[in-house]
Amino acid sequence: MGYGLIAGNGQFPFLVIEGARRQGVELSVIAIKEETFPEIESVADKIKWVGIGQLGKMIEFFKREGVNRAIMAGQVKHIQIFSGSLPDARMLKMLWNLPKRNTDALIGGVAAELAREGIELIDSTYFIQDKLAPEGSITKRSPTKVEQENIEYGLNVASEIARLDLGQTIVVRAKACVAVEAMEGTDATIRRAGELANGKLTVVKVAKPDQDMRFDVPVVGVPTVETMIAAGATCLSVTAGKTLIFDRDEMIALADKNKIAIIGN
Template sequence: MTENIGIIAGGGQFPRLVAQEARAAGLGVVVCGFQGHTDPATAECADVFELLHLGQLSRMIGFFKEHRVSRVCMAGSISKPKALEFRPDWRAAKLLFSLKKKGDDALLRAIMADIEKDGIHVVAAVDLAPGLRAPGGTLTRRAPTDDEWKDIRYGWPIARAMGSFDIGQCLVVREGMVMAVECLEGTDAALMRGAELGGAGCIAIKMVKPGQDERVDLPSVGLSTIRNLVEHHYAVLAIQAGKTLFFDREEALRLADEHGLAVVALPDDFA
């Protein structure tokens, strides 16, 4: 009997890539998406697809159990401003009421624990598509200058500390000053705001939150990120090697090279 894997699908291409890899591995693909977040085209990559309102936790778990899902993964983004409009069912409301903290990581951990209570094992989506992990080193032709490395070293521990408070994954710095911190608005808006304040030559840093469960919500970058950085005249993008998802990497790095943007992927203990 074919094993069915469940995918809790947010926005972007990640859910489709995971579904395609799962199918290639001979797995049945059962996908649950959310209205206003999930690309409808994701349904084309699934054997079974259900579209719910964000917050219908009981129905989602019932859907996976109905289709004999033994493992489930979370893939794709959820718009944080839109997420404030979610409609919790009784199970989701009970879970929310039990939380002392309402940050991303706390909420995702609670959801995963609740899913696993029903005998469905939560796994990392990226393990089905390991080629999306960013390799370490300088990924572009241009490496950061000495001054840019100073800014990266300045911002790296700040980004880690910011993440430890479950605030966001992205930080913008320039000349030893913080220009922007990602909060509810998401990475692209934080990058735009940072450039408005710092002008040309800013450094963008993005990393996983310390202590975050890496089965879900890994930081991600891609072609749209690079376009945003180029448009706003950034100098460097620094990401975490092995723990950042890099979509459309070849095309994105080609664009970065065309515009002299340096992209580096650094180890956890970079200092």
């Protein structure tokens, strides 16, 4: 069984490589020129750099390396798909046949192309199940009554925008929606909320109702808490069992120091 990794930006791909190595598995890594951190060169077993639209080259590399199971890990900003990057013939054909071009459709199209070549796209948390958020309070402080009311309101709204594939995060104050995530990502959404209504903010980040764990899995970490501190947010709710927590100990310590409540729902 040969395993491959399509690496986007951030820490996620590094954790997958580390988790696979702990299990004695070597990964053949596709690094995206526009997204992947260059440091991946120092940890990848085998690596191929490609442009975001070079689907044909991705498949050629995986087939040459004997890959029949692949993982997507790390963000590829939605906007990159519509940037100046020139897609190859295989990507153009895939895009042309898509009924729509939201996140699920785009990545689902790539998964279908991989499957045509005998490469199965598997759960992105396959090697790092231990990093999924547990249910209940994760920090020393639990949400207050006001924060819990914000969470309950926010879960309904966030689940709906996630269902529509618009984003996974909303920021709430006094049971009113301050900011909704679109293409900009979680941290940018929190920053925007802080500019609009600094202080007493609750951040609600959810998995989609039918979350496909192969891609676009919600992720939080130290940068999330740092952004919350700057924006005046006091509480974070994430979907238990479907949200990855990176640098868990450091994240929880920073949250506890700043009296921020984090809970898995």
